Amino acid sequence: MIQIRTFYFNDLRECTYVLWDDTNECVIVDPGCNTGSERERMVKFIEITGLVPVKLLNTHGHFDHVMGNAFVERKWKLKTHIHPLDKPQLMRAAAYSEMFGYNVEQPTSDTVDINEGDIIEFGKSKLKVIWTPGHTRGGVVFYAPEEKPPFIIAGDSLFAGSVGRTDLPGGDYDELMDSLHNKILKLEGDCKIYPGHGPQTTIKNELESNPYLK
Ligand SMILES: [Zn+2]
Numbered sequence: 001m002i003q004i005r006t007f008y009f010n011d012l013r014e015c016t017y018v019l020w021d022d023t024n025e026c027v028i029v030d031p032g033c034n035t036g037s038e039r040e041r042m043v044k045f046i047e048i049t050g051l052v053p054v055k056l057l058n059t060h061g062h063f064d065h066v067m068g069n070a071f072v073e074r075k076w077k078l079k080t081h082i083h084p085l086d087k088p089q090l091m092r093a094a095a096y097s098e099m100f101g102y103n104v105e106q107p108t109s110d111t112v113d114i115n116e117g118d119i120i121e122f123g124k125s126k127l128k129v130i131w132t133p134g135h136t137r138g139g140v141v142f143y144a145p146e147e148k149p150p151f152i153i154a155g156d157s158l159f160a161g162s163v164g165r166t167d168l169p170g171g172d173y174d175e176l177m178d179s180l181h182n183k184i185l186k187l188e189g190d191c192k193i194y195p196g197h198g199p200q201t202t203i204k205n206e207l208e209s210n211p212y213l214k
């Protein structure tokens with residue numbers, strides 16, 4: 001069984017997720033920790049729980065989701081796993097954040113490509129990569145179909161009561177709607193959604209009440 005810890009990091013209250021199972025191997029998804037105290041909070045949690053980080057995963061390359069990448073890469077000697085179409089975003093992370101007044105350490109270019117259908121393994125657990133362009137060109141969600149209930153780490157594609165912005169570089173409204181209706185919303189109704197910002201929800205909740213999906 002996969003356990004999940006949520007951290008809300010940086011001014012955009014981005015959701016960073018640590019996922020682990022009973023082997024204690026864990027993956028860190030979208031480390032948005034940018035300040036020393038944010039990083040300390042995550043490190044302390046990982047150390048006290050006795051977890052061993054084995055992979056760094058990104059749902060997409062926006063700066064609020066990668067602010068802590070360089071730190072995580074260095075601290076646990078991990079490589080960033082990201083869709084190749086979002087690697088350009090990742091490579092501009094430091095420059096882009098500077099325009100918004102943030103000082104972000106540039107993550108390395110030594111990344112691992114992840115693509116539609118790939119299986120990411122840690123411990124005894126598996127996450128399936130679903131490519132969901134629209135918010136960014138190389139956005140993905142990480143899907144755990146074998147969990148009870150199943151869940152996705154959704155990045156900024158789908159939120160409780162809202163959907164991802166498509167007005168940023170790489171965004172495309174029609175593509176996002178296609179990803180939502182033909183991929184994400186086709187998952188089980190009880191599938192839990194862990195979004196890139198805000199509270200958790202389920203596919204069923206969003207189908208019933210999300211005004212952007214009508
Ligand atoms: Zn984003």
Ligand SMILES: [Zn+2]
Pocket residue numbers: 012014062064065156196197
């Ligand atoms: Zn975001």
